[in-house]
Amino acid sequence: MSAVTTSEVGHDQVAAAAELTEATRRLMLAAATTDLDPDEVRAAGRAMDALTRTLSARSRPRALRAPFDGPADARAGGPDSPWRSFAYNPQAFPLEMHFDGRSARARTTANSLYEGPPGLVHGGFTAHLLDSLLGTLTQSLGLRAVTATLDLRYLAPTPLDVPLDLHARVVDTTGRRTRAEGWIEHDGVRTVEAHGLFIDITGRTR
Numbered sequence: 001m002s003a004v005t006t007s008e009v010g011h012d013q014v015a016a017a018a019e020l021t022e023a024t025r026r027l028m029l030a031a032a033t034t035d036l037d038p039d040e041v042r043a044a045g046r047a048m049d050a051l052t053r054t055l056s057a058r059s060r061p062r063a064l065r066a067p068f069d070g071p072a073d074a075r076a077g078g079p080d081s082p083w084r085s086f087a088y089n090p091q092a093f094p095l096e097m098h099f100d101g102r103s104a105r106a107r108t109t110a111n112s113l114y115e116g117p118p119g120l121v122h123g124g125f126t127a128h129l130l131d132s133l134l135g136t137l138t139q140s141l142g143l144r145a146v147t148a149t150l151d152l153r154y155l156a157p158t159p160l161d162v163p164l165d166l167h168a169r170v171v172d173t174t175g176r177r178t179r180a181e182g183w184i185e186h187d188g189v190r191t192v193e194a195h196g197l198f199i200d201i202t203g204r205t206r
């Protein structure tokens with residue numbers, strides 16, 4: 001297995017990776033929205049390439065990731081002990097989740113990097129957010145389960161640059177099957193809802 005988890009590297013290296021991931025997200029947004037002159041934009045691109053060479057001097061085969069038990073450990077700390085998803089992968093949309101019983105919640109804001117229709121969040125990213133929240137909620141309950149189905153209803157546009165509240169709960173578990181549901185709301189208006197089926201893969205090696 002090529003994945004390296006945070007439990008296998010030093011504490012300071014984990015902290016540095018999280019800081020670099022956040023800096024990369026800020027860079028991505030700045031690159032997407034810069035209004036500098038063409039020469040300045042090209043110079044910035046060359047500076048970024050130099051940084052890429054620096055970081056690539058020693059690489060892992062995969063992005064650093066959290067251990068499987070991470071969400072369950074956060075749950076044990078109670079609703080005030082958050083779990084941060086995708087803390088080491090700048091491509092993914094991160095979420096700070098709070099678990100309470102068989103429920104989870106998170107609050108986030110989607111910036112311009114996640115735009116689909118003008119001024120609105122792309123539906124693929126809201127699906128990503130809901131799959132993350134539902135999947136991590138099941139994981140926090142000790143289930144080693146993957147998404148078999150995720151049914152989405154896009155009820156209303158989801159706006160960029162405003163607080164979004166996400167909720168999820170496990171509906172039931174029967175044998176290997178766990179059903180979970182969740183939704184995104186803004187200002188009390190539900191914009192997307194999801195129903196997911198998660199299948200336990202305990203014993204499977206990959």
Ligand SMILES: CCCCCCCCCCCC(=O)SCCNC(=O)CCNC(=O)[C@H](O)C(C)(C)COP(=O)(O)OP(=O)(O)OC[C@H]1O[C@@H](n2cnc3c(N)ncnc32)[C@H](O)[C@@H]1OP(=O)(O)O
Pocket residue numbers: 068131132135136139144145146147148149175176177197199200201205206
């Ligand atoms: C180490 C990693 C840690 C896990 C780390 C988890 C991290 C969080 C994950 C985040 C969420 C994701 O993105 S997960 C990534 C996206 N999802 C995937 O890649 C999953 C790809 N699909 C699969 O691997 C497979 O198709 C499975 C596991 C879903 C099912 O295959 P299987 O294991 O052979 O099981 P199988 O016997 O066919 O089915 C078991 C039971 O589930 C039902 N079932 C199966 N698929 C479906 C379905 N689509 N719709 C309805 N029902 C279904 C069957 O009818 C059966 O019911 P019964 O006869 O028992 O009643």
